[in-house]
Amino acid sequence: MTLTEQINQDIKTAMKAKDKETLKVIRMLKAALQKEAIDQAGDLTADQELTIINREMKQRRDAMAEFAAANRQDLVADLEQEIAIVEKYLPTQLSEAEVKAKLEEIIAATGANSAKDFGKVMGQAMAQMKGQVDGNVVNKLVKELLA
Known part of the structure; x- marks a missing residue:
């Protein structure tokens, strides 16, 4: 359905x-x-x-x-x-810990290591976790991880 x-x-x-x-x-x-x-x-x-x-x-x-x-x-x-x-119409939302773990995988896969790679990581993250997490949460965590 x-x-x-x-x-x-x-x-x-x-x-x-x-x-x-x-x-x-x-x-x-x-x-x-x-x-x-x-x-x-x-x-x-x-x-x-x-x-x-x-x-x-x-x-x-x-x-x-x-x-x-x-x-x-x-x-x-x-x-x-x-x-x-x-x-009720959205997929199950990921916890912050789950999002952080996925982001760490994406950062490792893309080879990102500085704030210059922010866009590359965000693009991959939002594509992979579409509908499962708020973009503001991803944004905040990516900034923390790349800092």
């Missing part, structure tokens, strides 16, 4: 359960997927679907950080609920 099919099933389930909050978030995800499919003039691949869901997750995390900085706890709580719903 593709991600789009799963989202369609979950919309039906949320409608039957009269879960308005979940339904709202899932419909936003579906709209983003449909918009991209129209822009592509065809069906989306699983990788493209994952990229779109990751983009939606990043938007919510960024907004949550801004709301927290503005001391808007009511909006932060709403976004935490949305993030919990969106996470």
Whole structure:
């Protein structure tokens, strides 16, 4: 079952359960997927679907950080609920220790040894761990490892 099919099933389930909050978030995800499919003039691949869901997750995390900085706890709580719903459609997230271990492998494989190689390591890391980790975490760890 593709991600789009799963989202369609979950919309039906949320409608039957009269879960308005979940339904709202899932419909936003579906709209983003449909918009991209129209822009592509065809069906989306699983990788493209994952990229779109990751983009939606990043938007919510960024907004949550801004709301927290503005001391808007009511909006932060709403976004935490949305993030919990969106996470169901992402692959299992890697722990920081797992990310660090993978980064060390990538650094060894690419021969990176200074901050000049940051882009090369980031490119490899994000390609290998796509959807499994937040880019900010990878960025921070790569800087630490190459320092």
